[in-house]
Amino acid sequence: MSTAPPPYPNPAATALAAITTVSQRMAVRSGRRRRPAGPVERTLQVEVRAVRRPCPDVAVLDLVPITSAPLPGWGPGAHVDVELPSGLLRQYSLCGDPADRSAYRIAVRAVPGGAGSAEVHALTPGARLRLRGPRNAFPLATAPSYLFLAGGIGITPIAPMVRAAHAAGLPWRLVHTGRDLASMPLSGELAALAPDRVVRRPDDGGVPRPEQLLSGVDADAAVYCCGPPPMIEAVRRALPAAQRFHSERFSPPPIRDGRPFTVRIVGGPEVTVPADRSALDAVREIRPEVPYSCRQGFCGTCHVRLVAGTTTIDPTRPDPAGPGRTALCVGRAEGDGVTVDLGR
Incomplete structure (x- = not known):
C-alpha cells in the first residue's frame, strides 16, 4: 500500500540552513579528489512511514524514528547504511530535506537480480529497519555557481544540493539523463523550482555527449556529477584541469594502472x-x-x-x-x- 509523503516543511529556509551548515563546516575545495567518509558508529532504529513509486522501478521511502528523539542532522550529499531484514547492508543517499529531522527519505531503483533493491521494494509501511550514519562522502562545497549532472537514480544525492543552492540564491543548473522520462525520478519536482534551469534529457534521443552536458558551464562553477561510471569519466575528461569537479558513483571505481x-x-x-x-x-x-x-x-x-x-x-x-x-x-x-x- 502506498501513501503520499508529506510536503517539505519550508524548502527555501531549510535548504538555506543546510547549505550554511555545510559551508561553516568545510573549507572551499578545488581539488578533484576527496577523502572517504569516516565511519559513524551510530545505529538508528527506524520505521517505514510511507512508500511511493514516482517511476515503475523506483521506490521512495520515508523513514521515521521509532523513539520520540529527532534523527541526527545531515547535509546534502549524505547517505545512510541500511540494514535490511535479511541482514544485507546497503548504502542509500538521503534525498529529502536536511532540516526535517522527523524523517529520512531514500529512493531506490530496482536492479535486475539485485537482492538489496528487491528487498527494499518489498517493504511496506510499518516495516522496521536499522540504519548507520548518516555520513557524507559527497559534501556540497561553497561555490559561486553550480552545474549538477545526474544519471538515472544518481539524482538522489543531487536533489538536496539543488534545493540548497536555489534557496541560497546561487546560480545553478541541473541536467538529468535517463533512458526515458518515465525512468527519471525527482527532477520533475525540482523543475518546479526554476523550469528554465532544469534539463531532463532522455537517452531515447541518443546518449548525450559530455560537451552537451557541460554546455554553458561557467569557468568558476562547481560541477557535481553522480551517475554511471562511464558518464562520470567522460565528464571528468572533458572538463578543464582547473574546473572544480566532484563526483559520486553507485558502483565500484575503475582500476587504473593496476599491478598484480x-x-x-x-x-x-x-x-x-x-x-x-x-x-x-x-x-x-x-x-x-x-x-x-x-x-x-x-x-x-x-x-x-x-x-x-x-x-x-x-x-x-x-x-x-x-x-x-x-x-x-x-x-x-x-x-x-x-x-x-x-x-x-
Whole structure:
C-alpha cells in the first residue's frame, strides 16, 4: 500500500540552513579528489512511514524514528547504511530535506537480480529497519555557481544540493539523463523550482555527449556529477584541469594502472590478485562468505586487519581503512603482496 509523503516543511529556509551548515563546516575545495567518509558508529532504529513509486522501478521511502528523539542532522550529499531484514547492508543517499529531522527519505531503483533493491521494494509501511550514519562522502562545497549532472537514480544525492543552492540564491543548473522520462525520478519536482534551469534529457534521443552536458558551464562553477561510471569519466575528461569537479558513483571505481599482487590469508592460502581485479573479488573466490557492501572503501564492511605490508588506492591516496587495516574492495599492495586476517 502506498501513501503520499508529506510536503517539505519550508524548502527555501531549510535548504538555506543546510547549505550554511555545510559551508561553516568545510573549507572551499578545488581539488578533484576527496577523502572517504569516516565511519559513524551510530545505529538508528527506524520505521517505514510511507512508500511511493514516482517511476515503475523506483521506490521512495520515508523513514521515521521509532523513539520520540529527532534523527541526527545531515547535509546534502549524505547517505545512510541500511540494514535490511535479511541482514544485507546497503548504502542509500538521503534525498529529502536536511532540516526535517522527523524523517529520512531514500529512493531506490530496482536492479535486475539485485537482492538489496528487491528487498527494499518489498517493504511496506510499518516495516522496521536499522540504519548507520548518516555520513557524507559527497559534501556540497561553497561555490559561486553550480552545474549538477545526474544519471538515472544518481539524482538522489543531487536533489538536496539543488534545493540548497536555489534557496541560497546561487546560480545553478541541473541536467538529468535517463533512458526515458518515465525512468527519471525527482527532477520533475525540482523543475518546479526554476523550469528554465532544469534539463531532463532522455537517452531515447541518443546518449548525450559530455560537451552537451557541460554546455554553458561557467569557468568558476562547481560541477557535481553522480551517475554511471562511464558518464562520470567522460565528464571528468572533458572538463578543464582547473574546473572544480566532484563526483559520486553507485558502483565500484575503475582500476587504473593496476599491478598484480598476492594476498596471504592468516590460516589460509595465498590468493593472486590480477591487475584488473580487486582483492575482494579474488578473495571471495575461495572465501565467498567474506562480507562486503559499498565496494568503494567507505562503508567498512570488508575492512580487515593488515598483518604485513601496506596498501593504497593509488600512489596519491591512502587506503581508506586506516592504519593497520585494509579495505579489500579498493586497497592494493604497494609491494608484491600483503598478509591479512579475515577474522577482522
